[in-house]
Structure formats: structure tokens, C-alpha cells
Amino acid sequence: MSTLQGRIDSEYVLAYKAKDSVRLAVLRHLKTAAKNLSVEVLRPLTDDDYLGIISRQIKQRRESLEQYQKHGRPELAAVESAELEVLLGYMPTALTDDELAEAIDRLAVETGSQGPKDMGKVMAALALAYKGRYDGRKASEAVRARLSS
The missing domain is CATH 1.10.10.410 (Arc Repressor Mutant, subunit A)
Structure with missing residues (x-):
């Protein structure tokens, strides 16, 4: 098991117990995407695989956030922004x-x-x-x- 997978699994349980709906939804999406990729590649996933999944999720959230802001949907933009913040917490420190x-x-x-x-x-x-x-x-x-x- 990769270290990111272990972290995601343990934080999923914590989010479930704490009833943190935003974090729980994000982690559920990550776990589903990871399971789909694992079935596709027929091998256990590495941290690099998980980083790729998280990167794609971040890109999707940024695009959605941009569209919601552009079309005057602040309530949906707030949800995407909160989910984006959770996802960014799983990425390594960004380069300046x-x-x-x-x-x-x-x-x-x-x-x-x-x-x-x-x-x-x-x-x-x-x-x-x-x-x-x-x-x-x-x-x-x-x-x-x-x-x-």
C-alpha cells in the first residue's frame, strides 16, 4: 500500500466519523478514481499514480470553479473552492x-x-x-x- 493510499484511507474514516461532508466527498471521489485506475492497470497503485489522480481532480475543480464564477454561481463556486482546498492538502509542496x-x-x-x-x-x-x-x-x-x- 502506498503512503498516500494509507493517508487517504485513514482520513476517510476520520472524515466519516467527524461528519465532514466536504472532505468525505472529496476522499470518496479519490478512492473511486483510484479503484477504477487500479482495475484498469491491473496492479497496485503507487504514490505517483495517486498524485496523477489528485492532479486531475485539482484540474477539474479549478475548471469548474472558473466556470461557476464566470456564470455567476457563487454557491457552486464555494463548494468547488472548498473541495479544491482539501485536494491541495494531498499534493507535495508547490514550487515557487x-x-x-x-x-x-x-x-x-x-x-x-x-x-x-x-x-x-x-x-x-x-x-x-x-x-x-x-x-x-x-x-x-x-x-x-x-x-x-
Whole structure:
């Protein structure tokens, strides 16, 4: 059992006992997504698998939050925001903007990237080295800016 799986399982029980409906709903979604992935790949899940699941859930919540705010639905936006905060608690410490820029500079040199056509190389190296520690949209913009200059 991965450490994230153990943490999710134990916190699920605590949320159930505490009647914390937001945390319970989020953890229920995570457990379901993990079970589906486990059946799909036919092996026990690793922490990296769990980080991928959590990252996708975070992305979904951010997109939903943006749509709810855009269309004037503050009550639904509040629910998505609360769920997003719970999910972010399971991710590793995020890179600061300066750390992200430094990592991109270093990886661009290591991969020998010359221009925008090599953006995929840098993004792949970034994903391997810092999985779950950065916002993909922000990283993509930073890599594009770095390789365009």
C-alpha cells in the first residue's frame, strides 16, 4: 500500500466519523478514481499514480470553479473552492515562481533545447523531476517564454 493510499484511507474514516461532508466527498471521489485506475492497470497503485489522480481532480475543480464564477454561481463556486482546498492538502509542496523558473532554465540546458519546437522536451523533463509540484498552465507559459527568448 502506498503512503498516500494509507493517508487517504485513514482520513476517510476520520472524515466519516467527524461528519465532514466536504472532505468525505472529496476522499470518496479519490478512492473511486483510484479503484477504477487500479482495475484498469491491473496492479497496485503507487504514490505517483495517486498524485496523477489528485492532479486531475485539482484540474477539474479549478475548471469548474472558473466556470461557476464566470456564470455567476457563487454557491457552486464555494463548494468547488472548498473541495479544491482539501485536494491541495494531498499534493507535495508547490514550487515557487522563482524555483520553477530556475528548474526550467536548468532543464532547458540539460535537454539541449534551442527554441519553441523543443518545448515538449523541457515539459517532459519537468514532469519527471517535479511531478505534482507545479501548475501545468503556469509552467507551460514559463517554458514557452524561456525558449522564445
